[in-house]
Every structure is written in structure tokens, then in C-alpha cells.
Amino acid sequence: MELRQLEYFVKVVEEASFTKAAAALHVAQPGISAQIRKLERELGQELLDRSGRTVRPTEAGEAVLPYARAALGAVSGARQAVEELTGLLRGQVTIGTVTSLGPSIDLPALLAGFHHDHPAVEIGLTADTSDRLLEAVAGGRIDLAVVGLAGEPPPGVGVQIVVDEALVVAVSHDDPLAARTTLALGALADRPIMSLPRGTGLRASVENACAAAGFRPHVAFEAGDPNVLAQLAARGLGVAVVPESVARAHAAQLHTVGFRPALRGVLALAWRTEGPVGPAARAVVRHARAHLPEPATDR
Known part of the structure; x- marks a missing residue:
């Protein structure tokens, strides 16, 4: 079993298409198909249902998928950990935010400060509702989010109130x-x-x-x-x-x-507390928590 086979399998599932996965990975489609076939022969089960208009994981594929993602995440984390120890933090972080933050949260200043400290880390930003942002944080698709809270956060998510x-x-x-x-x-x-x-x-x-x-x-x-x-x-x-x-x-x-x-x-900062978290994600959470401390309230 090779890491590239797991990478190809995960990407095909995410794109629901061999063609789109090949384009995203800049690899020829026959190469992706051949490697996934090798993975299926090694595991003794078909992982993908190719019979419909879109490609979907089979029951066996659904069972394998979280382990494939965990393996890829562990390898990425190991590489980033070495880079962090050598003083060169690389990688990518994705930050989510609600549409309206108000005057108390200067998100551009927060991002600019993090970029100044870690120029080799690529920063992505997305806006959505609080419910979807919290779901994305818990699932590891977003590393940090500014969300509105009306109760307890979902399991596996830590929060720091900022407004x-x-x-x-x-x-x-x-x-x-x-x-x-x-x-x-x-x-x-x-x-x-x-x-x-x-x-x-x-x-x-x-x-x-x-x-x-x-x-x-x-x-x-x-x-x-x-x-x-x-x-x-x-x-x-x-x-x-x-x-x-x-x-x-x-x-x-x-x-x-x-x-x-x-x-x-x-409003609160939200980040993942369970599952693999890379050094770049840990760094942006530390930076944000220091930049946006908990407020004194007028309760």
C-alpha cells in the first residue's frame, strides 16, 4: 500500500470523479485508475462504485476513507513538525468567519500579523453561517473560525469568547x-x-x-x-x-x-481539539487567541 494510492482514492471520493481528481492532482487519469485498482486488489474489495454518473465510495470504501485521510494527515503533520523544529513553518491554514464581525474584531490585522510571523504559510479565508463553520471546524476542513455562539460548541471543538x-x-x-x-x-x-x-x-x-x-x-x-x-x-x-x-x-x-x-x-474563536492538527493550524490558533483575548463583559 502506497501513500499516493491513498491520496488518489481520497481525491476521487472528494471530487466524485476520476477526471476531476486527475485534474486537481495534475496526474493522468489512467494513472489514478491503475493505482486505485492496485489498492483494491491489495485490500480484496472494491472501494469505488463506478456504475453511476458520479463515482461514489462503496461500503468498503466508506470504511477505508477515514483511515486513508488519517494516514495522509499524519504524514503531512510529520513533515510540518520537522519544518517547525527547523524554524521554517510551512503549510496552509483555512480560516472561517461569520459575515458581520463588528468593530471589536479586526480580522485583517489578525491575518496580517500571522502572515508577518509565518510568511511561508498559505492562508485561506471563507465566510459562512456559524452552524456550518462549526461543523467544518469539527470535521477538520477549517482550522480556525470566528462564530456566533448560542450554547455549547459541538464535541471536539474548543472555543474562546471574544465578544x-x-x-x-x-x-x-x-x-x-x-x-x-x-x-x-x-x-x-x-x-x-x-x-x-x-x-x-x-x-x-x-x-x-x-x-x-x-x-x-x-x-x-x-x-x-x-x-x-x-x-x-x-x-x-x-x-x-x-x-x-x-x-x-x-x-x-x-x-x-x-x-x-x-x-x-x-462571538467566539473556534478550533478543533480532536483528531490530527498540523503545526500551521496550531500556530494560527495560538496567534488568534493571543490577538483576541476574552473580553470583560457588562453583565
């Missing part, structure tokens, strides 16, 4: 709620509200709190950026639930109402 602030109601100055300074969450049971989409930490916090209060919120508007929600509320289009810092940024156009009891919005 913890109040969520508030933002309305136009002529809205009936503009006469209030605080309100119980139940006061929104009959009002259409505006919120971030499902899968975000803020939306989960709102829905969990509403469930605890005995109702399901009627979300009339969704936007991935809380600043857009604030602008919609300022135009009199409804009630927005946003972080307090966002409401402050639009204070001239909005009236802010606090929740009683308080409702919190939390």
Missing part, C-alpha cells in the same frame, strides 16, 4: 416601542421582527429565548448583515434585534430598547 454584548431591539423614532426603554421578550410575540438568518448565533439566541418565553418569533425580514437590519428598522419597516454596538452606530436614526432580562450575543 459578549447585549442584544437590543432597534426601532424607528415613531414606532410605538420608541416610548419604551426596556421590554420583556414576550412583548414581541405579536410583532414581526427582523433578524439574521437561521444558522447564525444571533438568530439561535433569539429563537431559544422566544421558545423559553413560550412563543415562536415571526421573522419578517432576514439579512446577513445586522447593519442592514438597523437601516431597515430606521426606515420604519419593523423591529430589528441587533447587537447593542450596531444600534449605537445608528443612534441618530434609531431608538434602542433593552431586553428584560438581558439577551446576549456572543
Whole structure:
């Protein structure tokens, strides 16, 4: 059994195609097919189902796949460990982030600082919802992510809270709620509200709190950026639930109402704590945790 056979097998599964795998690896397709056939003969089982329009792993292939990935990860980690000991950290890290971070998190500065310290490490950046980012971190597809939290992280994921602030109601100055300074969450049971989409930490916090209060919120508007929600509320289009810092940024156009009891919005760094983690990934987690320490809250 050779490492390249495992590499070819994993890539074909990921691409669901011999042709795409060959293109990604810059190898001739017949070479990939021949090596995987050798691997199948050695194991005595077919690993790939070639009968459909796309290539899929067989039951045996599904069983072999995590071991193949672990073997490739171990070899990559061994190489990077040697490079780390010699002072030349190489590799690639992928960082995920929610769309709106607010003023407290300067992600470009964080990435620039890491690049300055480790110029040979390639950095990738992707944006998504918190739910999908946490799933990707747990699966080892993302090395570090900035996510919204509305509860405990999934197993195998460590977190460090970096933003913890109040969520508030933002309305136009002529809205009936503009006469209030605080309100119980139940006061929104009959009002259409505006919120971030499902899968975000803020939306989960709102829905969990509403469930605890005995109702399901009627979300009339969704936007991935809380600043857009604030602008919609300022135009009199409804009630927005946003972080307090966002409401402050639009204070001239909005009236802010606090929740009683308080409702919190939390952003956190998330990283993998189980499974193989390479030196470059460990380095970016260390850098981020030092760059974005846990905040003092106003609880």
C-alpha cells in the first residue's frame, strides 16, 4: 500500500470523479485508475462504485476513507513538525468567519500579523453561517473560525469568547416601542421582527429565548448583515434585534430598547481539539487567541 494510492482514492471520493481528481492532482487519469485498482486488489474489495454518473465510495470504501485521510494527515503533520523544529513553518491554514464581525474584531490585522510571523504559510479565508463553520471546524476542513455562539460548541471543538454584548431591539423614532426603554421578550410575540438568518448565533439566541418565553418569533425580514437590519428598522419597516454596538452606530436614526432580562450575543474563536492538527493550524490558533483575548463583559 502506497501513500499516493491513498491520496488518489481520497481525491476521487472528494471530487466524485476520476477526471476531476486527475485534474486537481495534475496526474493522468489512467494513472489514478491503475493505482486505485492496485489498492483494491491489495485490500480484496472494491472501494469505488463506478456504475453511476458520479463515482461514489462503496461500503468498503466508506470504511477505508477515514483511515486513508488519517494516514495522509499524519504524514503531512510529520513533515510540518520537522519544518517547525527547523524554524521554517510551512503549510496552509483555512480560516472561517461569520459575515458581520463588528468593530471589536479586526480580522485583517489578525491575518496580517500571522502572515508577518509565518510568511511561508498559505492562508485561506471563507465566510459562512456559524452552524456550518462549526461543523467544518469539527470535521477538520477549517482550522480556525470566528462564530456566533448560542450554547455549547459541538464535541471536539474548543472555543474562546471574544465578544459578549447585549442584544437590543432597534426601532424607528415613531414606532410605538420608541416610548419604551426596556421590554420583556414576550412583548414581541405579536410583532414581526427582523433578524439574521437561521444558522447564525444571533438568530439561535433569539429563537431559544422566544421558545423559553413560550412563543415562536415571526421573522419578517432576514439579512446577513445586522447593519442592514438597523437601516431597515430606521426606515420604519419593523423591529430589528441587533447587537447593542450596531444600534449605537445608528443612534441618530434609531431608538434602542433593552431586553428584560438581558439577551446576549456572543462571538467566539473556534478550533478543533480532536483528531490530527498540523503545526500551521496550531500556530494560527495560538496567534488568534493571543490577538483576541476574552473580553470583560457588562453583565
